[in-house]
Amino acid sequence: MATTVTSSTKKKTVRMNGCVASAQAAKYADVDVITAYPIRPYTATMMALAQMVANGELDAEYIVADSEHSQLSIAHGASSSGARVFTGSSGVGVQFAYELYSPISGSRMPVQMMIADRTLDPPGDFGSEHTDALSTRDMGWLMGWACDAQEAFDNHLMAYRIGEDPRVLLPQMVCQDGFFVSHITTDVELPDPGQVKEFLPPYKHPYPLDPRHPVSHGPQIMPEQGPPLQLERARAMEGSMAVIEQVHDEFAQIFGRKYDPWVEEFMTDGAEVVFFMQGGHAVTARFAIQHMRDEGVKVGLVRLRTIRPYPTDRVNQVLSKFKVVGVIETNMGLGSVSSGGSLYAEACAALYESPQHPLVISFMAGMGGEAIVLKEFYWMTKKMTEAQRRGKIEKRTHWVGFEE
Amino acid sequence: MPVIEVQRQALPILDSPNQGARFYNPDLPSSEPYVPGHRTCAGCGPAIQYRMTSKASGDNTILVGPTGCMYVANSSYLCTPYNVPWAHTQIGSAGSFTAGVAAAYEAMIRKGKWKGTFPNIICEAGDGSASDIGLGSISGALYRNHDCLIICYDNEQYANTGIQASSRTPYGAMTTFSPPGPKVPEAKTLYPKDLARMMAAGHPHCYVATASVGYPIDLMNKVRKGLNHRGAAYLMVYTPCQKGFVYETPRSIDLGRLVVECGLYPIWEWNPEKRAYDYSFRPQSMRPVSDYLKLQGRFGHLHAEHIANLQKFANEQWRMMGVELPEALIRAADAKNQVNMGAAAEAEAVAQTL
Numbered sequence: 001m002a003t004t005v006t007s008s009t010k011k012k013t014v015r016m017n018g019c020v021a022s023a024q025a026a027k028y029a030d031v032d033v034i035t036a037y038p039i040r041p042y043t044a045t046m047m048a049l050a051q052m053v054a055n056g057e058l059d060a061e062y063i064v065a066d067s068e069h070s071q072l073s074i075a076h077g078a079s080s081s082g083a084r085v086f087t088g089s090s091g092v093g094v095q096f097a098y099e100l101y102s103p104i105s106g107s108r109m110p111v112q113m114m115i116a117d118r119t120l121d122p123p124g125d126f127g128s129e130h131t132d133a134l135s136t137r138d139m140g141w142l143m144g145w146a147c148d149a150q151e152a153f154d155n156h157l158m159a160y161r162i163g164e165d166p167r168v169l170l171p172q173m174v175c176q177d178g179f180f181v182s183h184i185t186t187d188v189e190l191p192d193p194g195q196v197k198e199f200l201p202p203y204k205h206p207y208p209l210d211p212r213h214p215v216s217h218g219p220q221i222m223p224e225q226g227p228p229l230q231l232e233r234a235r236a237m238e239g240s241m242a243v244i245e246q247v248h249d250e251f252a253q254i255f256g257r258k259y260d261p262w263v264e265e266f267m268t269d270g271a272e273v274v275f276f277m278q279g280g281h282a283v284t285a286r287f288a289i290q291h292m293r294d295e296g297v298k299v300g301l302v303r304l305r306t307i308r309p310y311p312t313d314r315v316n317q318v319l320s321k322f323k324v325v326g327v328i329e330t331n332m333g334l335g336s337v338s339s340g341g342s343l344y345a346e347a348c349a350a351l352y353e354s355p356q357h358p359l360v361i362s363f364m365a366g367m368g369g370e371a372i373v374l375k376e377f378y379w380m381t382k383k384m385t386e387a388q389r390r391g392k393i394e395k396r397t398h399w400v401g402f403e404e
Numbered sequence: 405m406p407v408i409e410v411q412r413q414a415l416p417i418l419d420s421p422n423q424g425a426r427f428y429n430p431d432l433p434s435s436e437p438y439v440p441g442h443r444t445c446a447g448c449g450p451a452i453q454y455r456m457t458s459k460a461s462g463d464n465t466i467l468v469g470p471t472g473c474m475y476v477a478n479s480s481y482l483c484t485p486y487n488v489p490w491a492h493t494q495i496g497s498a499g500s501f502t503a504g505v506a507a508a509y510e511a512m513i514r515k516g517k518w519k520g521t522f523p524n525i526i527c528e529a530g531d532g533s534a535s536d537i538g539l540g541s542i543s544g545a546l547y548r549n550h551d552c553l554i555i556c557y558d559n560e561q562y563a564n565t566g567i568q569a570s571s572r573t574p575y576g577a578m579t580t581f582s583p584p585g586p587k588v589p590e591a592k593t594l595y596p597k598d599l600a601r602m603m604a605a606g607h608p609h610c611y612v613a614t615a616s617v618g619y620p621i622d623l624m625n626k627v628r629k630g631l632n633h634r635g636a637a638y639l640m641v642y643t644p645c646q647k648g649f650v651y652e653t654p655r656s657i658d659l660g661r662l663v664v665e666c667g668l669y670p671i672w673e674w675n676p677e678k679r680a681y682d683y684s685f686r687p688q689s690m691r692p693v694s695d696y697l698k699l700q701g702r703f704g705h706l707h708a709e710h711i712a713n714l715q716k717f718a719n720e721q722w723r724m725m726g727v728e729l730p731e732a733l734i735r736a737a738d739a740k741n742q743v744n745m746g747a748a749a750e751a752e753a754v755a756q757t758l
Binding site: 032033035059060061063064065066067069070071073074075076077078079080081082083085099100103107202209210211212213214215216217218219220221222225 | 407463464465466468475476479480481482483484486487488489490491492493494496497499500501502503504505507508509510511512514515517518520523540541543544547548
């Protein structure tokens with residue numbers, strides 16, 4: 001009993017935005033190497049960490065890199081040497097580092113990268129759009145979106161635990177919407193350091209660059225030596241699913257917050273039409289849904305929490321219960337399956353094996369970082385209920401705000 | 405939290421009479437961090453450099469290999485010639501990956517997560533990586549002063565991709581991206597980027613030096629000085645490539661001397677404590693550039709005026725080092741006193757086989 005009392009005294013609730021929550025998570029994870037390069041909006045995370053290092057609250061090498069490409073290379077080198085690494089970026093910064101995503105996952109280094117989304121250029125737009133991180137989704141990184149600062153904090157700790165698990169050894173992109181999460185201040189419960197110690201063991205890579213046990217990382221290969229390596233990486237990604245579930249359970253036991261690792265279902269009981277989406281706009285969606293439920297509209301929300309590995313079976317099982325699924329994209333998939341965003345294809349592919357297909361509509365909403373306001377959720381819901389009544393969709397993709 | 409002081413190595417400097425040109429030295433360490441069995445070409449300058457460098461560094465070493473010959477030819481088919489830890493990194497990540505390794509060891513030793521003496525962290529970047537695509541990353545590592553040594557093994561071209569011009573390719577050199585032709589008779593029209601000086605000027609707190617495989621002990625001592633220097637060090641080493649330069653395989657070390665003797669590869673050190681260049685290194689003789697050029701097929705197409713241009717360039721290098729020029733070299737900078745390369749036709753035929 002005494003220990004519980006002691007530990008609970010060190011637990012505290014503090015108001016902070018998503019960026020600071022991410023920085024706090026890195027501090028609780030006792031990272032060894034941090035590497036920063038400025039780009040809005042994620043910069044605030046690195047500003048907070050710089051101050052922690054300057055104050056002596058966190059003992060880490062804080063490296064101001066000369067580019068995002070260098071940031072990710074520094075992270076790769078440090079992780080390869082056995083250090084726990086934290087980095088991050090936004091928008092075109094995520095893309096500048098693109099070359100490194102495959103080498104890092106291919107060498108099985110559990111680098112962690114915080115993303116606060118930003119629309120890609122052109123033109124210079126600070127707003128949140130998920131295209132930056134989503135464009136790297138097939139590079140072998142574990143990836144998922146938080147919808148508020150608390151979830152961002154929790155996701156960082158869980159991602160380290162999952163990625164560093166010897167059964168997984170994969171890098172992680174822990175994403176949050178720029179501004180809607182990164183710069184909105186909410187209450188965040190910071191744990192007792194003892195809880196983190198119990199949950200997250202020190203990073204120990206099985207084959208680091210250590211002069212006492214020489215190893216070679218990343219030698220050249222013949223084409224026929226490629227497939228087994230790719231298969232191993234694919235298996236690691238697939239195998240991570242069991243670890244992800246186990247880690248979410250343990251997290252709930254230690255910290256008392258229970259997340260479904262794959263999807264959050266909100267008011268889906270008795271729902272006939274649902275939104276399928278990722279990230280911070282889900283907070284507005286919950287309000288809109290509550291309001292429409294009061295008016296008798298049978299609408300709900302399925303929020304994807306982890307997109308890599310993609311929970312195909314779970315998405316199938318959940319979404320096939322409904323009549324219409326409205327995918328809110330918040331990303332660009334120019335010339336893609338739906339001529340809208342890339343989430344549509346992910347939803348449809350998961351539903352394909354289901355004998356009962358709901359109708360699926362892609363909504364281009366929140367583009368360029370615009371807020372998705374309540375009346376837009378009502379409008380999208382109307383489109384879904386109309387499709388349900390007619391038994392077919394009007395068209396695959398709607399650009400919300402450009403149509404009657 | 406307990407902070408542990410980081411212990412660092414101090415490697416002894418070898419006795420080096422004869423400008424370090426002697427091959428045998430009884431004090432040489434017996435350890436071989438870079439062993440035979442790799443797939444580099446016969447007479448490969450970068451490979452010779454690699455062996456000398458890692459020998460000087462010893463077993464408590466971590467090597468970083470950005471893409472280049474010393475990645476592709478060394479680590480073929482999952483076999484590598486390294487007795488010490490080695491990691492490949494991207495060609496543009498030379499300085500940054502190395503910085504990550506150095507930062508990791510600083511933090512891990514300080515926080516008690518790794519026990520031992522700080523390892524020698526060496527990056528072996530080709531001149532394509534060092535002068536072009538990875539320049540920014542190397543500058544970043546030098547600027548931030550990570551405790552590491554970044555070596556540019558300078559074979560004056562992108563060699564493993566099939567001999568293409570880099571910013572280090574000399575004026576007049578033929579590569580597959582700078583072929584000679586009626587409109588461009590001299591082939592490469594640009595002079596090489598003065599990379600090492602750029603590193604010294606921009607990062608004066610770093611130990612910076614140039615070296616050549618023609619002077620093994622001098623090279624090894626510079627490696628050790630760079631490693632002993634607390635902070636970042638940069639070393640640019642002339643490493644001829646018989647495939648790209650088109651010369652007789654056994655002459656790699658000869659070329660390593662001739663290039664210095666003809667003034668095309670000044671050997672110097674930047675002393676970060678004094679903030680001054682040390683130009684005291686002098687080759688045993690001085691020669692006209694043609695003595696060096698005529699051994700290589702890549703210069704076989706040159707006309708008298710081009711050779712004179714290269715002599716002018718070499719003379720400028722000598723003057724920068726404070727050397728008084730003999731009359732013969734001043735005369736050689738006049739095209740009237742030069743002749744076209746006699747082997748032009750022959751060299752072209754060889755070049756076609758590249």
